[in-house]
Amino acid sequence: xxxxxxxxxxxxxxxxxxxxxxxxxxxxxxxxxxxxxxxxxxxxxxxxxxxxxxxxxxxxxxxxxxxxxxxxxxxxxxxxxxxxxxxxxxxxxxxxxxxxxxxxxxxxxxxxxxxxx
Amino acid sequence: xxxxxxxxxxxxxxxxxxxxxxxxxxxxxxxxxxxxxxxxxxxxxxxxxxxxxxxxxxxxxxxxxxxxxxxxxxxxxxxxxxxxxxxxxxxxxxxxxxxxxxxxxxxxxxxxxxxxx
Numbered sequence: 001x002x003x004x005x006x007x008x009x010x011x012x013x014x015x016x017x018x019x020x021x022x023x024x025x026x027x028x029x030x031x032x033x034x035x036x037x038x039x040x041x042x043x044x045x046x047x048x049x050x051x052x053x054x055x056x057x058x059x060x061x062x063x064x065x066x067x068x069x070x071x072x073x074x075x076x077x078x079x080x081x082x083x084x085x086x087x088x089x090x091x092x093x094x095x096x097x098x099x100x101x102x103x104x105x106x107x108x109x110x111x112x113x114x115x116x117x
Numbered sequence: 118x119x120x121x122x123x124x125x126x127x128x129x130x131x132x133x134x135x136x137x138x139x140x141x142x143x144x145x146x147x148x149x150x151x152x153x154x155x156x157x158x159x160x161x162x163x164x165x166x167x168x169x170x171x172x173x174x175x176x177x178x179x180x181x182x183x184x185x186x187x188x189x190x191x192x193x194x195x196x197x198x199x200x201x202x203x204x205x206x207x208x209x210x211x212x213x214x215x216x217x218x219x220x221x222x223x224x225x226x227x228x229x230x231x232x233x234x
Binding site for chain 1: 213220
């Protein structure tokens with residue numbers, strides 16, 4: 001019986017696929033910044049807008065919506081005057097901690113290596 | 118003396134910056150696949166071209182050049198007939214292992230959560 005020759009990328013294709021899945025969730029200019037800010041605690045939309053330098057309201061709204069769809073962030077309407085909207089990382093969102101730690105540690109070493117500081 | 122109020126993103130801006138640094142290195146459709154293949158051992162250009170489904174020679178060449186510039190991959194010309202070119206992860210390239218493991222583990226869980234398998 002002829003044995004099917006498996007290509008290297010077939011062998012590790014599941015791993016590669018899952019790495020791409022994770023990267024897709026984190027991609028875009030702002031998602032990591034928003035998740036990073038929310039790791040420090042829940043925040044109102046207006047706070048996030050103030051804290052994140054350079055983001056527009058429209059962009060923040062869109063990125064938060066994406067994160068909500070992926071169940072990483074919850075959105076709560078506050079019964080305040082004027083009405084406030086609060087965002088918080090879900091328990092699931094918090095599972096990104098190890099991923100961000102690994103990326104951050106490597107990124108820090110890489111920057112040192114490239115810039116010497 | 119007035120104390121400067123530090124924004125949240127300033128507090129964690131170094132972490133966010135370093136995460137973005139790492140993501141930038143890994144971004145693009147093919148880099149993770151190429152690195153993944155090279156984790157299994159050194160490979161010739163023609164082998165990589167055959168193993169990585171759908172990549173063009175031009176694209177493979179460009180992505181390998183990027184990885185070489187970032188000191189993740191070495192390129193060795195082999196004294197064979199016809200001349201071959203071999204690529205290998207550097208020791209530094211191998212330091213990406215933890216990053217890829219963390220991304221892969223999270224990506225696998227995320228896929229299970231979204232697709233139920």
